[in-house]
C-alpha cells in the first residue's frame with residue numbers, strides 16, 4: 102500500500118485525517134482499546150503470537166491496537182517530507198523515551214556524549230540513573246564540532262552515542278544537527294536528538310543524519326496538556342522492532358492506550374497550532390527585545406540572535422519557546438512572574454501561554470555551577486507562547502514590568 106496516496110502527501114492532510122485503527126470496526130475516529138489483554142481463539146493461535154510466528158495482540162505492555170496505530174501515524178509523518186520510512190515506539194513519558202532508548206543501545210562500560218544544556222530532568226537522568234548503570238557520561242559543548250571531532254579522533258573520548266536537544270531548554274541554543282551527525286557517523290556513534298520543542302512539523306533530525314529522535318509527546322504533539330507520553334523514532338526498523346521494543350516491554354515503559362488516544366486527538370491540529378504559536382512567539386520576542394527592562398531575549402527567530410542563521414538552516418520556523426533575562430535579582434524576577442496571569446505550570450506547548458522559572462523549578466536539581474555555566478540565571482524566565490492574541494500577552498508583560 103502506498104500510504105501517501107491513501108492518507109495524503111502533505112503534513113497537514115495526514116494530521117487531520119483519521120489513520121485506520123487496527124481492529125477497528127468502521128469507526129470514523131480511532132477506537133480506544135482500553136484492555137490490558139487480548140483473547141486468542143485457540144491455544145495454538147496464542148502460541149503463534151507469543152513466539153512471534155504470527156503478528157497479533159496479546160498483552161498491552163507488548164502492543165495495543167490504539168497505541169500502535171498512533172505510533173504508526175507519528176512515524177509516517179516523521180518521514181513524510183523526505184519520503185522515507187520511519188518506525189516508532191510510544192512510551193509513558195518523554196523521560197521514559199530517553200531512558201528506554203539509552204538502555205536499549207548502551208551497556209555498562211559504554212560511553213555517551215551529552216550537550217551540557219538540556220532539560221533539567223534529562224541532565225539528572227544522565228547524572229544519576231544512566232551513570233549508575235555503568236554508562237560513562239561525557240558532557241561536551243556540541244556547538245564546537247571541531248573539538249568533538251578532535252577528541253574522538255585522538256581517542257580522548259570513547260563513546261557510542263551522542264544526545265542533545267535543539268533548540269535547547271531553556272537557553273534556546275541551536276546546535277547544528279547535520280554537522281554533529283556527520284562527525285558522529287565518522288566515528289561510529291549513534292545520534293539521538295530530542296526534538297520536543299519543534300516536533301517533526303518544524304524540524305526533522307533524521308533527514309539531517311540523526312539515527313533517532315525522541316520526544317516528550319506531553320508537549321506540542323498532544324498540545325492540550327492532558328496527556329503524558331514519549332516517542333522514539335528511527336529509520337532502522339530492526340533496532341526499533343527488536344532492541345527498543347524489547348527494552349520497552351521489559352522495563353514496562355509502555356504508554357497507556359488512553360494517553361495514546363489523547364495524543365491522537367490533539368495531534369490532528371498540530372500544524373495549525375504550530376503556525377499560530379510561531380507567529381505569536383516572534384511577535385512577543387520582538388516586543389521584548391524593545392523593552393528597556395529586558396537584559397536579553399533568547400529566541401532564534403530574532404535577526405540579532407547568534408543562532409538565527411543556524412536555525413534558518415534546519416528549522417522550518419522558529420517555534421514558540423523563548424526565554425527572557427530581566428535586569429533584576431531573584432526576588433524581583435519572582436515578583437514579576439507573580440504579576441502575570443500566564444499559567445505557572447512546569448510544562449510547554451499548550452494552547453495557553455505558560456511561564457516557568459527554570460532556576461527554581463526544572464533546573465533546581467542540576468546545581469548552581471551548571472546553571473551558571475549554561476546561562477540559567479536567577480533572572481531567566483521561560484515562556485511557552487500560546488494561541489492568545491499576542492497584543493494581550495505583550496501588554497501584560499509590559500504592565501508587569503512596572504512592578505519592578
Ligand SMILES: Cc1ncc(COP(=O)(O)O)c(C=O)c1O
Nearest residue numbers: 194195196220270297317319330
Ligand atoms: C526537551 C524535553 N525533553 C524531555 C522532557 C521530559 O518529558 P516528560 O515530562 O514527558 O517526561 C521535557 C520535559 O519538560 C522536555 O522539556
